[in-house]
Amino acid sequence: MNVFLRELSAYRKSTIIWCASLSAILIVFMALYPAFTSDVAATKQVLGQFPEALRTALNISLSDFFTIYGFYGYLLNFAILAGAIQAMNLGTGIISKEVAGKTADFLLSKPMTRGRVVSAKLAAAFTIIVITNVVFCGVSYLAALMVATETFAIGTLLLLASTMFLVQLVFLALGALFAVLIPKIKSVIAVSMPAVFTLYIVGTLGDVLGNDKVRYMSPFKFYDTAYIIKNVGLEGKFIALEAAIIIVAIAASYVIYIKKDVRASA
Amino acid sequence: MNVIETTKLTKYYGKSRGIIDVDMTVAEGEIYGFIGPNGAGKSTTIRTLLGLIHPTSGSATIFGKDVTASGPEIRQEVGYLPSEVFYYDDMRVIDLLRYSASFYRKDRTAIEARIKSLAELFDLDLKKKIDDLSYGNKKKVGIIQGLAHEPKLIILDEPTGGLDPLIQQQFFHLLKEENAKGATILFSSHILSEVQKLCDRVAIIxxxxxxxxxxxxxxxxxxxxxxxxxxxxxxxxxxxAVDGVSDLAITNHSVSFLYRGRVNEITKMLAEQDLVDFLVEEPDLEEIFMHYYKKEDEQ
Structure with a gap:
């Protein structure tokens, strides 16, 4: 419990900043909704003149874009990109900080198994992600409530919002795995940013090229907004894929962390 | 009873040597010195005992329990001070010490009281942030962190670097007190005189x-x-040409040699010389290895 609480308190400030930033993205974007929907026909015409490839790259679907779900789903792309960075930073940082900060000698010479150290850290990271998403869902709902011109189903909106949580979990697990695989991490950002953006670009390229298989390669494409809006549900095979990735990454993180030699820092 | 026992303990980092077939026994209540030049394997041995690194072959027990299988249980009764201390910069000293104490199944109020008294002894401000501490003060945090839970075994890996002579003296005094109360101490160093001051037995690696x-x-x-x-x-x-003199070098008016034996014998000889100046110093470890152990090496 002590390591868990220690990590929560160490990440308190950064969690507050992330929650505030994600809320700001939501509020600013949602505030634009009335402007886009005041004259749907005109806006549709402007967007319709964009080349189709550009629309796909920007994730704009003319049929959904002007509904509250569609508009929210659109901005969600960017929020999720930011959320992925938060989650990957967290996963990489929380596991690698003892080695990077040379505090491994202190922590790992305490009477605690390494397995329990990892569990406490991952539990803290998971808690932080849950807190972030509770705030994110709450702000999403409130923002939608303010700008929506017609009634909307809270279930659909929250299901859309929950994809943030699911994508963050994948990146949290990947972050933990990277933290144990890379011997000396000097800067967490230098690890997480390239990983997140590579996967994001892979996903976007897949969209532009119309290649459906790419969806399996980028967590950003696991949960398709159009599908969720239409079916009010998530695609089972991608939930299974996500679960598999998380289990493998976390299991490998445990094994490597437990076996690793902690060499003298000098 | 032996507190530490290693049998053919060996560690390779990939292909490079850490330690080879180390057999070591430290009896209960002993202050055991562990001396050798940098890179000889002192830290490797100590880190293996603490479970920070895993042995390639051989085994080690502390309190009769295997260090790999029963690590956490053993470490309940171990206090460790590394040569270089690093703590969480964002914490205050007292928070770090309480965090450290929270790992041990011991009476919190007793540990808390001991933290206070040790901080007073070493004149350490508990309210300061770790980040604002000087190296010497960080080291003091390390000492308190290692001793606050009154461990039965104290493991010190070159602990004196960065401590000023006065604090070092207090520290050694404290260690002797702990030893008198029954604690076993493993003390590694590359400074012979330090080990001589404190230890009962010494292993040279x-x-x-x-x-x-x-x-x-x-x-x-x-x-x-x-x-x-x-x-x-x-x-x-x-x-x-006195018995015990070796490595004699004469240049102009100066003479340099190593002497091993009774001091009285050499002072008699020196008294006969017309001296301008003279200096007696500890040979460094390399010299000891080269001269004191020449015979063992030749065998």
Whole structure:
């Protein structure tokens, strides 16, 4: 419990900043909704003149874009990109900080198994992600409530919002795995940013090229907004894929962390 | 009873040598010195005992329990101070010490009281942030962190670096007190005089192997000193042909040699010389290895 609480308190400030930033993205974007929907026909015409490839790259679907779900789903792309960075930073940082900060000698010479150290850290990271998403869902709902011109189903909106949580979990697990695989991490950002953006670009390229298989390669494409809006549900095979990735990454993180030699820092 | 026992303990980092076949026994209540030059394998041995690194082969037990299988249980009763201390910069000293204490199944109020008294002894401000501490003060945090839970075994890996002489003296005094209360101490160092001050027995490690385990008393009797003399006249080599003199070098008016044996014998000889200046110093470890252990090496 002590390591868990220690990590929560160490990440308190950064969690507050992330929650505030994600809320700001939501509020600013949602505030634009009335402007886009005041004259749907005109806006549709402007967007319709964009080349189709550009629309796909920007994730704009003319049929959904002007509904509250569609508009929210659109901005969600960017929020999720930011959320992925938060989650990957967290996963990489929380596991690698003892080695990077040379505090491994202190922590790992305490009477605690390494397995329990990892569990406490991952539990803290998971808690932080849950807190972030509770705030994110709450702000999403409130923002939608303010700008929506017609009634909307809270279930659909929250299901859309929950994809943030699911994508963050994948990146949290990947972050933990990277933290144990890379011997000396000097800067967490230098690890997480390239990983997140590579996967994001892979996903976007897949969209532009119309290649459906790419969806399996980028967590950003696991949960398709159009599908969720239409079916009010998530695609089972991608939930299974996500679960598999998380289990493998976390299991490998445990094994490597437990076996690793902690060499003298000098 | 032996507190520490290692059997053919070996560690390779990939292909590079850490330690080879280290057999070491530390009895309960003993202050055991562990001496050798940098890179000889002191830290590797200690880190293996603490479970920070995993042995390639061989085994080690502490309190009769295997270090790999029962690590956390063993470490309940171990206090460790590394040569270089690093803590969480964002914490205050007292928070770190409480965090450290929270790992042990011991009475919190007793540990808390001990943290306070040790901080007073070392004149350490508990409210300061770790980040704002000088190196010496960080080291004090390390000492308190290692001793606050009154461990039965204290493991110190070159602990004196960065401590000023006064604090070092207090620290050694504290260690002797802990030892008197029953704590066993493993003390690694590359400074012979430090080990001499504190330890009962000393193991000398070189190139990953323990080459000698000796009572400090014996070591002192056989202690080797380096003499450097400045004379009025050009010295004659034959005057220095005393038993125990080795590595004799004469240049102009100065003489340098190693002497191993009774101090009285050499002072008699020195009294006959017309000296301008003279200096006696501890030979460094390399010199000890080269001269004191020449015979063992040749065997």
């Amino acid at each position: 070189k190139d990953g192997s323990i080459i000698k385990v000796e009572q400090i008393k014996t070591l002192l009797e056989n202690s080797t000193k380096r003499f450097k003399l400045e004379l009025v006249e050009t010295p004659v080599a034959s005057a220095f």
